[in-house]
Structure formats: C-alpha cells, structure tokens
Amino acid sequence: MGTINYMGGQLLRGTKNYIQGVYVGKDNSMRYIYADNAATTAVSESVIAAMMPYFREEYGNPSSVYHLGRNAGSAVENARAKIAEVMGCLPKEIYFTSGGTESDNLAIKGAARLKARQGKRHIITTVFEHPAVLKSCKALENEGFFVTYLPVDERGIVTVEQVSKAVCGDTALVTVMYVNNEIGTIQPIEEIAEVCREKGILFHTDAVQAVGNIPINLHETAQMLSCSGHKLHAPKGIGFLYLSTGVEIQPVISGGGQERGIRSGTPNVPAIVGLAQAVEDSCKNIPEKTARLTAVRDRIIRGILENTKGSCLNGDSRLRVCNNINISFPGVSGEMLLLLLDKMGICASSGSACAAGSLDPSHVLLAMGRSREMAKGSLRLTVGEDITDEEADYIVKSVVKAVS
C-alpha cells in the first residue's frame, strides 16, 4: 500500500474507482482513499460528458441573438428545468450562482436589506453555521442589524423551540443550516420552516451538505435554499439559490441583469449544465444510497471508537448524514493525524477545510461544549458513495494505528 499522485488518477478516468475518488495505481497495488467528500468531490464522468460540448462547440453567450447564443441560452434553461423537476419547484425559482458561499450571501443579505425597509432588522441564525452564513450575518450587524446566534446542544442540534423563542416582532429572517458540514448532524428543518411559516417570517437554509444526501421536499423546507455543485460531483464555482415565488430579495452583484436581475454576470454555461447533471445523478436512489452508506459509516465509527482510548463521536449518532464520521481523540493533534493518514493513503480532514491551516479549534466543536483539547484532536471522514467494506476496514485500521 503506497500513495500515488493525483495525476496518476487521471489515467484511470472512466473506471468506477476514479469517479468516487478512490485512486488505484496501474499495477493495482497502490491506492488512495478519498474520504473528504464534505470538502469537495471528484467531478463525475457523466458531468464531464454533459459539459464538454459547452466548452468546445457551444460556446455562445446566452444573451446573444444568433443561434450559437440561443443554443447556450437553451442549455441554461434546460438545466434550470431539470433541477426544478428534481427538486420539486418551478424553473423560475432557481437562480444560478457561483456556489454555496454566494448563494448564502445572496439569500441573507439580499433578503435582510429589503426587510430593513419595513423596519425589520433582526436575524436569527446558529453559532455553528458555515462561515458563509456567519460572516454574512456579521456584515449585516455592521449595517445596523441585530443577530441572535442560537447555541447548539451537545448533540449538535438546534431545536425548533429555540427558534420559536428567539422570534420577535422585528425578526426579518431565520437562517439555519440543513446538515452541518463538520459533524454531519441533520437539523429539524421542516419543523423550523413550519414555525417560520406560521409566524410569517422568511426562512433560509444552507442545504449544501444535504442536497443529494437526504430527500428534500422543497415546499416543506424553506423559502430560500442554497446548493453548491462541487459537493455533489459537479465542478467548483457553480451552485444555485432556490427562491420561492413571491419572495423578494435585493441583488448583491449588479450588472447586466442576468438571472432576472437577481444575479448579474454572464452565466457559466458549461458548469450550469454540469450542475444539472450532478443534481439529477445525486438525487437518484437516495434511500438505497443512505441505507448502504449508513451501514458503512457505523461500521467505521464502531471500529474506531472500540479500538482507541478516550475517543468520542462528535454529533448525534442517528440524526446524522449518511457519510459523516467525526471523532475526537484526547491528547492527539488533528493536524498530525492528517499527515499520518496521508502517508497511509487516506485523504481526511480535521474540523473544516476552511479552518485548516489555522490552529484554532473548530468553532462547531467548541459550540457543542467540547474542550479545546478534544476539539483540536478531531478527525472528519466523509466517505464516497462507492466505498467498499474492505476500504472501510482499512480506514479503521489506519486511524487506530495513526492515533496510537
């Protein structure tokens, strides 16, 4: 067992293993298990195939009137229709953006700034959101908004009662993530949405880690929902914001008025086509995928917890997305653990990728009440769809060895 470089993987493009990010050397003796799918995913073959014509032949600007432009325009509208069909909404409720970060910024800033005109300047969110949400809220505080950051319990869950109690007459917007990107916990989004609906308050959810992993019933979910392509086998730099009909927001990016004035800038046609393919692929067979991955996830969790002293699982064991394993080890440096695992051919992460490189312990783990020591000694593994039992066991063995 050794490691190979990433270019080696390209030789295997088209093999089953390449697609989900398990790189196998030409002689079949070397491999690299990619277990960081919450950070990003490999672009799938079907997505690449769907995009290729829009790099090569169909390179028109969707706003142009000649056939090349119209073809590109149709591709964007077909992609919008495909996503709407899979998500269960109207095509005109889907707005393409550059990804999760932009969708979060657009939803939160765009909605809050409009609500401020009605004198509503209160926002409710949670302490363990992605920085795209937390820093958007911080930016709004500088514009005179008041933000309530709801704490999370030791399971990594926010309750509907917490949201309900925080609402006041000035509340403009509630934003709570669907699945936490570090610990994988699933929040009671449909219940929170119902409370917001009853009280007539706008509700946004960052569903970047949820789309393709859990079935989403949009009408019961939120009036605004963020999705990112590169977390579901589309390229980086593409995503969408779902905006329910009737919800008005201000644009954050001004310009030529594309996306019905909500998001100016020439649409990234190939990436949009790829995103539609990825959403369709990843939302197929979610129950089967969930059942299989949940079993593998629990096998890895059990294996690691049983064979390491003082370790503990971060986040609820049941209200948890099917591919997330997050475990803390006392007296262990998360950074060191990652380097050792890298040598053993495993790509993993400690805390979130965005926080990597900084020595600050994860804000999510601290928010759940973990000590700084346990927060620093955390390991996140997010496995891919085609992981085998054998690979799961190899991960367990390697983690146990690296920790000891």
Ligand SMILES: *Cc1c(COP(=O)(O)O)cnc(C)c1O
């Ligand atoms: C990755 C991620 C984002 C950011 O999405 P980008 O497309 O990388 O900007 C936002 N929220 C969550 C929960 C994420 O996991």
